[in-house]
Amino acid sequence: MALVRTATGAMPSHSFRELAMLPRPRLFVKKRGTRRTGAPWVGMVAEGFLSAGLLTVGGLGLYWLIDHVASVADAGRWPWFAMLIPIALIVYGAIALVGVLWHSAASTERRAAVVQMATDWELPGADARPARPVLPTVPPIDAVIDSAGVRLAYRLPIDAAPGWVSFTMAAVCLTWNTLVAVFVLKVISLHRDGHPNWLLTWLMLPFVMAGVWTLVALVRQVLLSTAIGTTLIEVSQHPFYLGGTFHGFVSQTGRLRVRWLQVQLVCEEQAIYQQGTDTRRATSRVYRAVLLSQRKFEIEPQRAFEASFDLTLPDSAMHSFASPHNAVMWSLLVCGRLARWGSFERRFPIYVYPLRVTALPPSAPVTLAGA
Amino acid sequence: MTTPPIIRIVLDSPSGHYRPGDRLAGRFLVEGTQMRTVRSAELSVLWYTAGKGEEDFAVHHFERLVDDVAKPLDLRVPHRFSTLLPPSPLSYDGQIVKVCWCVRVRLFMPHVQEAAAELPFRLGSVATASGVAADESEPLP
Numbered sequence A: 001m002a003l004v005r006t007a008t009g010a011m012p013s014h015s016f017r018e019l020a021m022l023p024r025p026r027l028f029v030k031k032r033g034t035r036r037t038g039a040p041w042v043g044m045v046a047e048g049f050l051s052a053g054l055l056t057v058g059g060l061g062l063y064w065l066i067d068h069v070a071s072v073a074d075a076g077r078w079p080w081f082a083m084l085i086p087i088a089l090i091v092y093g094a095i096a097l098v099g100v101l102w103h104s105a106a107s108t109e110r111r112a113a114v115v116q117m118a119t120d121w122e123l124p125g126a127d128a129r130p131a132r133p134v135l136p137t138v139p140p141i142d143a144v145i146d147s148a149g150v151r152l153a154y155r156l157p158i159d160a161a162p163g164w165v166s167f168t169m170a171a172v173c174l175t176w177n178t179l180v181a182v183f184v185l186k187v188i189s190l191h192r193d194g195h196p197n198w199l200l201t202w203l204m205l206p207f208v209m210a211g212v213w214t215l216v217a218l219v220r221q222v223l224l225s226t227a228i229g230t231t232l233i234e235v236s237q238h239p240f241y242l243g244g245t246f247h248g249f250v251s252q253t254g255r256l257r258v259r260w261l262q263v264q265l266v267c268e269e270q271a272i273y274q275q276g277t278d279t280r281r282a283t284s285r286v287y288r289a290v291l292l293s294q295r296k297f298e299i300e301p302q303r304a305f306e307a308s309f310d311l312t313l314p315d316s317a318m319h320s321f322a323s324p325h326n327a328v329m330w331s332l333l334v335c336g337r338l339a340r341w342g343s344f345e346r347r348f349p350i351y352v353y354p355l356r357v358t359a360l361p362p363s364a365p366v367t368l369a370g371a
Numbered sequence B: 001m002t003t004p005p006i007i008r009i010v011l012d013s014p015s016g017h018y019r020p021g022d023r024l025a026g027r028f029l030v031e032g033t034q035m036r037t038v039r040s041a042e043l044s045v046l047w048y049t050a051g052k053g054e055e056d057f058a059v060h061h062f063e064r065l066v067d068d069v070a071k072p073l074d075l076r077v078p079h080r081f082s083t084l085l086p087p088s089p090l091s092y093d094g095q096i097v098k099v100c101w102c103v104r105v106r107l108f109m110p111h112v113q114e115a116a117a118e119l120p121f122r123l124g125s126v127a128t129a130s131g132v133a134a135d136e137s138e139p140l141p
Helices: A016-021 A040-071 A078-082 A084-105 A108-120 A161-192 A198-227
Strands: A003-006 A231-235 A245-252 A256-275 A278-299 A305-312 A326-338 A342-350 A367-369 B006-011 B023-031 B040-051 B057-066 B079-084 B097-108 B114-123
Touching: A040 A078, A040 A084, A078 A084, A108 B040, A108 B057, A161 A198, A231 A326, A231 A342, A245 A256, A245 A278, A245 A326, A256 A305, A256 B097, A278 A305, A326 B097, B006 B097, B006 B114, B023 B097, B023 B114, B040 B079, B057 B079
Parallel strands: A367 B057
Antiparallel strands: A003 B114, A231 A245, A245 A305, A256 A278, A256 A326, A326 A342, B006 B023, B023 B079, B040 B057, B040 B097, B097 B114
């Protein structure tokens, strides 16, 4: 059964009553996420006028500069450099105008099909056939299998997110404390000169405390990263496929008293969406299986914790999926609680294919007929 | 006022369930006794995402039929389509991410801006996802 949906009908003519009932054009419209209260064609027309305006201004500017060079005997070099400005306007305006016209003339599906066809074109010199099977919307596994393991076939790379947290914390700490230090030095010099500014001194106090807090948080983060030691995960095969059983190996170094430690197989959905003018990211965990669980043991620097485990992927689960705003991500999680350092979690992304690699049907490119 | 046309899409497989690599075939037509003037018709086999995130979509198969003086476009006659389905993405009904496959027909007419109809189908047999409690992992002391 077909669902019929009709877009806004553009009538050939309106009666006076119909015209009187039309909503008044609004100067200000409310943006609700990606939806707007105004008509979309108004924005498109405005964008077209803006692009055409840029094109016209650029054309006039270029004409004036060429005329100036032609008419003045010793015009110098500046008109040639200044031509970059109108040329930039012309290029930008022309691209934007073509974009608007293409957007208004072709349907969403037709535009997507043409873009897809263009991305499927083989560039001269580029290897047309990748070394490994490539599936639409399934992330390539090259980043995961470039490191060979010692016990098993592949050593998984750790998720870089905690490293970025440390880097961001360091950047914030450095910037904040540098700015605060400038003011603190000024306050100290005033005190030294015998002209203390007590209002400024007391106002500086919360800023100094915030700086100390960022320093403490950074030191704790660095200690946590270094003291826990290295976590390694190796797997027998990659990519994984649904319904398959694989072997894994985990190693944890450091000087630690572990209250509990687990290796988990998790699947999370991730959605990126607009809320007002903010871009937000939502995550939902949809699958978790504990592959290994140990309680109350110690790790010595000379004797790392090592254990093997098996993992079986459910055959009716979703494969790894990545599109610009949505994703389904599988990963192996090493998490636990330590006596001095509290909870910790380290993530190793894995890629799950919909079916065994050798049994993949050919990945057909997008087909266009009469487009 | 011009009424929107009723577009009918029919798949050869009545269940609407397909496996990766299967051939999806069917036909579409516009119901009615009188021939409508249609400038062009577009048929797409595509997937799109639904749920909390912004919509992503990709077209797997696309056909465009254009009305021509030599060959007028009569959509009362069923138009057949056929394509090999890709290995991914599979249809998925998750918590905040959903992947939906459909056959979509869009008609462009002189007096009604456009009319569209779509027929969903499933690719693969991925089960509906359920959430996991946040504190389920920590073992009891």
